Amino acid sequence: MTSTQSPPDAAPVGPPPLAPPARRRGRPGRVRVRDRGMSRAFRWLATGAGALILVVLAAVAVFLVVKAWPAITEPTDQLVAEVPWLHGASSLLSFVGPLIFGTVLAAALALLIATPIALGIALFISHYAPRRLAAGLGYVVDLLAAIPSVVYGLWGGLVLAPFVQPVWSWLGETLGWIPFFSGDVSPTARVLLTVGLVLAVMILPIITAVSREVFLQTPRLHEEAALALGATRWEMIRTAVLPFARSGIISAAMLGLGRALGETMAVLMILSPGFLYSFKLLVAGQQQTIAANIAAQFAEASPMSVSALIATGLALFVITLFVNMTARWIVSRRKDFSGAN
Amino acid sequence: MAQRIDVKDLNIYYGDFKAVADVGMAIEPRSVTAFIGPSGCGKSTFLRTLNRMHEVIPGAHVEGTVAVDGVDLYGADVDPVAVRRQVGMVFQRPNPFPTMSIEENVLAGVRLNNKRISKSDAADLVEVSLRSANLWTEVKDRLNRPGSGLSGGQQQRLCIARAIAVKPQVLLMDEPCSALDPISTLAIEDLISELKSAYTIVIVTHNMQQAARVSDRTAFFNLAGVGQPGRLVEIDDTGTIFSSPREQATEDYISGRFG
């Protein structure tokens, strides 16, 4: 353990149980600091904590699978008999389907509303607002993120929904020929469009914060190059800032999407749920999201119901995992044209 | 396509701070004028007022007149964006747009104007601009590759091609060679000598040999001390400045006694 030179594959004597890869610091010429006693114990402690993160994440996956397993393997007819809210679905999959649809639709709606506004705010703070104001404004937008989601739900249900109802009615009357706005407009506005609006407010800060950072990183050189060619401010942003920030913008939107997919309370408190593959945004009782469904059913669920709910939770976990990893992958992907000089 | 520049009683401020004071000079068309002087003497700041680029920094403003061909750039009806199209600029560090190809970089300024430019016209403009920048033979086979893939000297010549593609009257260069190796520097200096037949060129340089090599006239800037505004000490034919300057400060600077 006190070898000063560590060959790449030196097998540690009495290794910390969870940390064998940490020993492979085979950088040539790198001299290992001798450590013993407390120093060694402390290193193991820290390494153990790092490894614990991996254990926890593995545990999340394992325990979810373990608890979801009964519902996944149960024959469908028995499952439907035992789980009241399956609504006679022919299989667990055909039940999860509309939920996934509703989840993705709500999140996509939120993203569609939030992204342009968030980019506008980010540009405002990075390139338009007076310098002295900019920092304070950034802080104000961050405040939006500090408000708990249940408060947004309360506000959405009691303030926003009654407020937007006439607007939705008008939309339904004038633009009813568009499939999204067709159908009988709900008199309570507890519909997906209202949910999308609230979710948009909730993901605004994260998209703003990430894209603002990228905008501020645009090299001054490139901005001045554009200006010196006779570009207006907006043309400068279009030629120098936006192309530079493209991958950052995409990953910001993906992070926002990840948030919107997993958001529970705003949906639970506003949406009048349904289990259809429906694009009708102004009609009540059409869609439901995975997260809100879990929260709504969990309290009174039988063990088999809980198992089925956890199975849907697993699906949500996989979807958000996919979205978030794609976001990270986009950030880390650097190509010729990425702007990383 | 080259214009004379007359500067009268120009004061430049950053907020309340006076950065450059009382500059007056005439810059001749179809010639190279070099600005030399110690760091912080305001020569780059002054250069940026010639195409109103200094306005990019919040709080920067000027008093006095900068007249190009008798027209004051700071007149009430003048559009700074239009000024920058007529007075092009090349920066200290080469700055091709990293997300654009070589061809797109050259056309960047033209495309801004939203003018539909036919494919053949665009190709011609790219070729003419790159030839004027002595870059055509080196890049003609890879016009679709990113500009950031070129060497530093090539990138700088690409930036010059980009600047002249919008057909400016005047070309400002802010220490265009300070980030380049000696061979690339030589290539740029040759290019400057060729370009002066068509453009009024103003170049800021730290390198006195460079000023002596490329310029027809040289202006020496200096500042009395930290916190004091920079001033124009004298401007004269380059030969005169380097052999028998009128001011003692110029001679001290040129002979390497300070700066």
Next chain:
Amino acid sequence: MTTADLSSTSSEFRALITQVDKRRHRKDRTMRVLIWGAFVLAMIPLVSVSLTVVVHGMQKLDLDFLTHSMRGVFGGADAGGIYHAIVGTLLITLFATLISVPIGLLTAIYLVEYGRGSLARAVTFFVDVMTGIPSIVAGLFAYALFAVFFGPAVRMGVVGSVALSVLMIPVVVRSSEEMLRLVPNELREAALALGVPKWLVVIKVVLRTAVAGIGTGVTIAVARVMGETAPLLIAVGTIDSINTNLFSGRMMTLPVFIYQQYQQGLVPCTPGQQNCIPTINYDRAWAAALTLIILVMLLNLIGRLITRFFAPKNLG
């Protein structure tokens, strides 16, 4: 060149620098308006949320409300309060902090001081992944974990703490890591050169230097999980009376209380009925929301003040 020539080229040049391309300028101005508009638009929900919460919340929020539980309160009676929910929120969040801070901080230390190779890369990657776990999934995980050992009916405060920890650990790791990386390497080397063992260098030099920033990060992480509702709803459940034992029985928390009151909706009062307020549940929800927001903002403020007052000042 004659004077006539000069003036003609002169006016030509004047035309060149004064001519304004209408389309480009209109577009520039449109975009400026849109971008300002986006900002103003985003202020509307912020102002609306804070105003309504404050205005509605003030009506019910008083000492009585803060010091009573909901035990034995029913119908539209103008009684009851959130004492039990405040106690629950504080205990559960405190325990979550006790779990998260050591793990998160040690992981950050591992990443900054020791981490190299594939384990470090894996930890960094999975901390990112953890940041994206939906809160309801964290709740399900905590429930599943405890249900395996205690049976399916498990509802305890500690389950909620574990769920919150899953959400809190990655935030603590990220912010602490950032702070530790800000500590200049010269400090470490100077201490090591004096013969101080590595672990003491980490504790006495690195942590001491970064402690303010870490404190800020932890406080803001606490503020964030304090408002979490969904995991507590499924892992801790609801109750009307005070429970201070994290390890036995359901507990009430502020966010869940808000949701519960909202869910109960309007009370059907018969006309002329004494002591019956139809909107009492909403009033309680607003007042609880105001309390929660005050707590969260207070933590955010404290977090920022920590940096301001405790950051080492004479540091190069």
